[in-house]
Amino acid sequence: MKRRQRRLHALLWLVVAPALAIVLWLGISHRPASPINDALPPALSMETH
Amino acid sequence: MSHDYQRVQWTPFKRQYDRWMLLGMLLYLAVFIAVSFVATQGGTPNPVQVLIRAFGSLAFLMLTFVLCLGPMARLTPRFKPLMYNRRHLGVATFSVAFVHAVLVVFWYHGFGDLNPLVSVLVSNPRYDSIAGFPFESLGLVALLILFLMASTSHDFWNANLGLGVWKFLHMGVYLAFVALVAHVVLGVIQFEKHPLYVAILIGAAAVVAVLHLITGFKYFGESHPSANEGWLSVGSTQSFESGAARIVRPKHGEAIAVFFHDGAFYGVSNVCRHQGGPLGEGRVVDGCITCPWHGFQYQLQDGRSPAPFTEKIATYATRIEGDVVLVRTTPNPPGTEQAPANLKVTA
Numbered sequence: 001m002k003r004r005q006r007r008l009h010a011l012l013w014l015v016v017a018p019a020l021a022i023v024l025w026l027g028i029s030h031r032p033a034s035p036i037n038d039a040l041p042p043a044l045s046m047e048t049h
Numbered sequence: 050m051s052h053d054y055q056r057v058q059w060t061p062f063k064r065q066y067d068r069w070m071l072l073g074m075l076l077y078l079a080v081f082i083a084v085s086f087v088a089t090q091g092g093t094p095n096p097v098q099v100l101i102r103a104f105g106s107l108a109f110l111m112l113t114f115v116l117c118l119g120p121m122a123r124l125t126p127r128f129k130p131l132m133y134n135r136r137h138l139g140v141a142t143f144s145v146a147f148v149h150a151v152l153v154v155f156w157y158h159g160f161g162d163l164n165p166l167v168s169v170l171v172s173n174p175r176y177d178s179i180a181g182f183p184f185e186s187l188g189l190v191a192l193l194i195l196f197l198m199a200s201t202s203h204d205f206w207n208a209n210l211g212l213g214v215w216k217f218l219h220m221g222v223y224l225a226f227v228a229l230v231a232h233v234v235l236g237v238i239q240f241e242k243h244p245l246y247v248a249i250l251i252g253a254a255a256v257v258a259v260l261h262l263i264t265g266f267k268y269f270g271e272s273h274p275s276a277n278e279g280w281l282s283v284g285s286t287q288s289f290e291s292g293a294a295r296i297v298r299p300k301h302g303e304a305i306a307v308f309f310h311d312g313a314f315y316g317v318s319n320v321c322r323h324q325g326g327p328l329g330e331g332r333v334v335d336g337c338i339t340c341p342w343h344g345f346q347y348q349l350q351d352g353r354s355p356a357p358f359t360e361k362i363a364t365y366a367t368r369i370e371g372d373v374v375l376v377r378t379t380p381n382p383p384g385t386e387q388a389p390a391n392l393k394v395t396a
Contacts, residue, residue, distance in 0.1 A: 003298075003303060003304070005213075005216055005325060006268050007268065008220075009220070009261075009265065009268075010264070010265030010266075010268045010269060011265075012220065012223060013223075013258070013261040013262055013265045014262075014265070016223045016226075016227060016258070016261070017258040017261070017262055019227050020226075020227055020230055020254045020257075020258055021258075023227060023230055023231045023234060024230065024234055024250070024251060024254060026179055026234075027179065027231070027234030027235050027238055027239070028234060028238065028247060028251075030179040030180050031180065031238065031239055032180045032239065
């Protein structure tokens with residue numbers, strides 16, 4: 001890989017890794033404790049179908 | 050390589066690679082479906098929903114594996130053979146994700162008044178909620194990026210877009226991975242309470258991120274020695290392995306690979322003309338430098354691909370001083386014949 005691309009790749013992961021961590025933290029910390037179907041969006045809930 | 054475009058240039062290795070890949074995929078699907086039916090308590094699971102999850106989880110695991118291959122091959126040569134046809138794995142990942150998407154669209158959105166594709170985008174407007182976020186849109190983003198990459202994975206696009214643009218386009222896979230992780234964490238993880246799902250998701254994301262960060266830090270930690278009167282020390286003559294190279298990275302310019310073959314030292318550019326693969330991590334096969342990524346070949350003496358191929362890389366002058374191999378940091382124009390430093394003559 002060219003030096004420029006390797007540097008870009010290395011710098012990119014300094015952004016991507018925290019982005020992944022934030023996405024995971026947000027998603028997991030906001031999981032509802034209520035029954036399963038309450039958490040489903042309308043299109044996926046059993047009542048809709 | 051470049052003399053002509055064929056749909057796929059099949060080799061026995063590629064066929065074997067694809068056979069193992071398909072076998073692995075079928076095995077995963079079979080085990081997932083069997084376990085789903087055996088482990089479900091209180092009735093038989095819906096077969097379509099089982100298929101949706103089987104294809105969805107397979108696509109996620111395959112993308113995770115594809116993203117791990119690059120850094121793993123840089124850290125240990127054991128994984129290099131898997132890099133040869135990584136694009137086949139990428140296209141297969143898109144195909145699996147596409148099956149997952151088709152099943153979801155028709156199963157969850159195919160029975161209403163709205164067009165199923167419109168329904169995917171408008172049926173859940175809760176963009177202000179985390180637990181109820183329309184995670185399907187994130188999956189769609191990932192799928193579109195994977196489609197773009199799969200459809201441009203052929204050498205035709207590589208050659209016509211140019212290496213820089215093509216590489217930049219394919220770095221979009223990282224955005225696809227972030228979108229896919231968000232799709233999973235805001236989707237199935239919101240209503241599946243078993244800790245195994247969370248553990249697999251966090252584990253996959255952590256492995257991909259840590260491997261890329263390690264190779265990134267390795268790049269920043271590399272030494273870039275200054276040349277002495279235009280010549281750079283590569284190492285002692287005994288430090289070379291026959292048929293392999295040592296790589297030096299001068300302060301300015303691209304990395305140089307110095308190959309030792311049949312008692313002589315050949316300096317060439319470390320960057321493959323195909324996809325920028327690290328030539329110095331490859332081997333000499335049939336008298337030609339062979340790129341570890343996709344097997345592109347170059348002649349040692351002039352950096353030209355053997356006929357009928359037309360790729361050319363820069364060559365560099367080498368010499369031996371005492372026991373030390375030196376390489377000139379100024380490249381010759383690509384394809385220029387360059388006499389190697391010969392160990393036998395020096396000795």
